[in-house]
C-alpha cells in the first residue's frame with residue numbers, strides 16, 4: 477500500500493494542461509461498442525488506466541483482436557463473440573461490470589464477471605433485475621445483487637418498457653445494449669437525463685435510438701452490424717476537475733485544461749464552481765459525437781453553495797467539490813446524493829470522515845452533508861481505496877499539507893495525476 481505527502485503550495489500557478497487522463501466513460505464504451513461492428517475500430521487517446529485496460533482485456537477475451545501502441549488502440553471484432561475460458565475481471569470498475577451485463581446477456585455462452593473487493597460489494601441488482609425481467613439468466617451472490625455474477629447468455633431477449641427508479645448512466649447503458657439484441661423495439665426512461673455517451677456513440681455508429689414525447693428512449697434492435705468507431709477520446713472532465721479545484725483554492729492561480737468533453741451532462745461541477753464565484757470559461761472547438769474544447773478556471777471569490785439538483789451530472793466530482801466547499805465563505809450543502817454511498821467507497825462517509833480529520837465542521841445526512849467553510853488543517857487521511865477520495869484530498873494538500881494513505885487506487889482512472897500535481901510547484 478503506497479502513501480504520499482503533499483506540501484502546501486506557497487505561490488500561485490498559471491498553467492495549461494494537455495496531458496490529463498482521457499475520458500474513462502467514453503474509453504470503456506469505445507472498447508465495448510467496437511464489438512457491434514464487423515470492421516476495425518480506430519481509437520486514439522484511449523485511457524490507459526487500470527479500469528479501461530481491464531475492459532480492453534475483457535473485449536480481447538471475448539475474441540476481438542487488439543493492437544495497442546500506447547494510447548492508440550485498434551479493435552477488430554470477431555463475427556461471433558467467443559465464450560471466454562476464464563472469469564472476466566472488471567477490477568474496480570462499476571461501469572465495466574454493469575455494461576457488460578447488458579452486453580453479454582444475449583450472447584451464446586457462459587460468463588463470470590468479477591472484480592476487486594470494492595466492486596464485489598457494490599449493488600448489481602439495479603441491472604440484474606431489469607435484465608432478468610426480459611429473460612436474461614443472471615445470478616450472483618446475494619440473489620444476484622453482488623459479484624461474482626454468472627451470466628448464461630440467452631438467444632433472444634424480450635423488448636421492454638422500463639422506467640428506471642435510479643438515475644444511472646450505467647443502468648441505462650446496460651439496458652440499451654441489451655435492447656440492441658431484443659426481438660422488438662424497447663423503451664427506456666430515466667427521471668433526470670444522465671450522461672448520454674452511449675446514446676451519442678451508438679447513434680453515430682448507425683443504431684436507431686430516438687426520444688418519444690413521453691421521454692422514453694426508443695431503442696430499435698440491430699438489423700446489421702454497426703459502423704466501426706474512428707474516434708479521438710477527449711480529456712476526462714471529472715479527472716480535470718481536480719485541477720479546476722486546485723485553481724479555485726489557490727490565490728491568483730489559473731488553469732487552462734485542453735480538449736475536454738463539454739457534454740452538458742459532464743460539466744455541471746464547473747458550473748457549480750462558477751456559481752460559487754470562480755471564473756470559469758468554456759471554449760468549444762469541435763463537435764465529434766459531443767462538443768469538445770478547453771476549460772479555463774481562474775481563482776476569484778469562493779462562496780458557499782447548496783447543491784441538490786442535477787446530481788447525476790456531478791456525482792463523480794462531489795468529493796473534489798467538498799474541498800472547495802471547505803475553503804469557501806459560509807456554509808454549503810449537498811443533498812439528494814444518496815448514490816454517493818454506493819460508489820468505489822461510501823463517498824459520504826469517506827468525505828466527512830476525512831474532513832473531520834482536517835478540522836472541518838460538518839453535518840452528515842443520509843443523502844449528503846453540510847459543510848461550514850473556513851480552513852483545512854494538515855492531516856493523514858485514508859483514501860478508502862477510492863481514487864476520487866485520494867485525489868480530492870491530495871488537492872486539499874495544496875492548501876494545508878496532507879498525507880494520503882493508500883494511493884494505488886489513483887491508477888484506476890488517472891495514472892499521471894501526481895506528475896501533473898508536481899508540475900504546479902515548478
Ligand SMILES: O=C(O)C1=C[C@@H](OP(=O)(O)O)[C@@H](O)[C@H](O)C1
Nearest residue numbers: 501571643644645646647791792
Ligand atoms: O456510465 C458511466 O460511465 C458512469 C456513470 C456514473 O455511475 P452511475 O451510472 O452509477 O451513476 C459515474 O459515477 C461513473 O463514474 C461512470
Ligand SMILES: C=C(OP(=O)(O)O)C(=O)O
Nearest residue numbers: 568569570571572792819
Ligand atoms: C464511480 C466511478 O466509476 P465506476 O462506477 O465505473 O467504478 C468513478 O469513476 O468515480
